Amino acid sequence: MKHPLRHALGDVQHAILALADGTLFQGVSIGAAGATSGEVVFNTAMTGYQEILSDPSYSRQIVTLTYPHIGNTGINTEDGESPRLHAAGLVIKDLPLLMSNFRATQTLPEWLREQDVVAIAGIDTRKLTRILREKGAQNGAIVTGDDAVKVAEAALERARAFPGLNGMDLARTVTTKEAFEWRETEWMLGRGFGQQHAPRFHVVAYDFGVKANILRMLAERGCKVTVLPAEAGAQAALALQPDGIFLSNGPGDPGPCDYAITAARELMDKGIPTFGICLGHQIMALACGARTIKMKFGHHGANHPVQDVATGEVMITSQNHGFAVDASTLPANCAVTHVSLFDGSLQGFMRLDRPAFCFQGHPEASPGPHDLAPLFDKFISMMGDRQHG
Numbered sequence: 001m002k003h004p005l006r007h008a009l010g011d012v013q014h015a016i017l018a019l020a021d022g023t024l025f026q027g028v029s030i031g032a033a034g035a036t037s038g039e040v041v042f043n044t045a046m047t048g049y050q051e052i053l054s055d056p057s058y059s060r061q062i063v064t065l066t067y068p069h070i071g072n073t074g075i076n077t078e079d080g081e082s083p084r085l086h087a088a089g090l091v092i093k094d095l096p097l098l099m100s101n102f103r104a105t106q107t108l109p110e111w112l113r114e115q116d117v118v119a120i121a122g123i124d125t126r127k128l129t130r131i132l133r134e135k136g137a138q139n140g141a142i143v144t145g146d147d148a149v150k151v152a153e154a155a156l157e158r159a160r161a162f163p164g165l166n167g168m169d170l171a172r173t174v175t176t177k178e179a180f181e182w183r184e185t186e187w188m189l190g191r192g193f194g195q196q197h198a199p200r201f202h203v204v205a206y207d208f209g210v211k212a213n214i215l216r217m218l219a220e221r222g223c224k225v226t227v228l229p230a231e232a233g234a235q236a237a238l239a240l241q242p243d244g245i246f247l248s249n250g251p252g253d254p255g256p257c258d259y260a261i262t263a264a265r266e267l268m269d270k271g272i273p274t275f276g277i278c279l280g281h282q283i284m285a286l287a288c289g290a291r292t293i294k295m296k297f298g299h300h301g302a303n304h305p306v307q308d309v310a311t312g313e314v315m316i317t318s319q320n321h322g323f324a325v326d327a328s329t330l331p332a333n334c335a336v337t338h339v340s341l342f343d344g345s346l347q348g349f350m351r352l353d354r355p356a357f358c359f360q361g362h363p364e365a366s367p368g369p370h371d372l373a374p375l376f377d378k379f380i381s382m383m384g385d386r387q388h389g
């Protein structure tokens with residue numbers, strides 16, 4: 001009798017996930033045949049696998065999703081956070097045999113194969129997550145093939161050969177090659193919320209691996225958005241006479257992104273309203289003279305409580321970061337605005353002497369709750385104040 005998975009996947013091929021500590025997981029390949037390595041992280045979001053896999057911030061990371069059924073709604077043409085799949089690999093418990101969604105144009109395995117991304121299903125993702133939580137995120141590799149011993153050896157070798165994300169400058173590898181103007185809004189996608197404003201402000205956004213929904217939320221609020229390559233420098237932005245500067249999310253270690261740190265410092269010093277998200281928050285911190293650190297296993301999920309320290313208000317947020325700003329290194333001209341209620345780590349700060357602020361989590365959600373969308377409104381009012389003041 002035909003194995004039921006054969007029906008959904010074509011020929012079943014086995015795969016092994018190896019962690020650098022020697023742990024092995026045997027499962028079924030659900031993506032491209034071959035091998036991949038990266039830092040293995042877990043994400044606890046219950047929805048949004050397409051958004052997560054297409055988020056450029058996951059470049060060189062193998063993502064394991066703790067929600068057990070992944071693939072139920074297939075892949076569609078609207079929910080990608082970038083035009084391609086960026087995660088280095090995917091690890092899941094169970095791929096449902098059927099997918100169902102009126103917007104779906106592909107199955108998850110079809111997309112993985114088309115994008116040449118190696119993925120494994122059928123492993124105990126709870127065990128894997130416990131290991132990562134206890135020992136910390138670690139390097140790993142997925143290798144496909146049916147000769148288990150050979151495949152395991154190859155996977156272990158690759159897991160141990162991966163150099164780790166510390167010191168890795170990846171923003172420049174995922175950024176746009178050319179500057180471009182972003183025009184799409186949620187309203188244009190017909191998603192039923194938001195409204196269309198005529199552009200009132202010109203925002204220059206540095207693309208360190210930007211997620212589409214950030215640009216959409218800016219455009220929706222009346223911003224003409226010009227996206228610049230990560231290494232464009234401050235002069236390229238100044239030449240456009242922007243009303244505001246946006247520093248995007250992105251993959252890798254913020255430490256080596258000196259081109260971005262220098263540009264952010266120069267632009268803040270000119271008094272141009274500046275807003276940073278995730279990698280952009282870390283870059284802004286480095287530009288202010290603070291330091292960043294590698295976290296044990298980071299924050300990756302869609303239900304992380306974050307507190308606004310001024311109001312005491314708690315928001316449920318989307319998170320995806322493995323580095324963090326060390327709050328104790330923030331200089332006196334910066335004030336903490338948000339902290340994580342999971343581990344007390346820094347989630348946001350503002351400059352006291354400049355119109356600049358930033359947030360470590362993801363106010364644009366995609367996937368996740370929209371509790372922090374007002375941060376975009378705050379950026380808009382900052383630009384308005386400067387125009388009128």
Ligand SMILES: NC(=O)CC[C@H](N)C(=O)O
Pocket residue numbers: 057248249250251252253254277278279280320321322323324
């Ligand atoms: N989503 C992001 O921008 C991630 C920032 C950075 N690469 C980190 O892991 O902390």
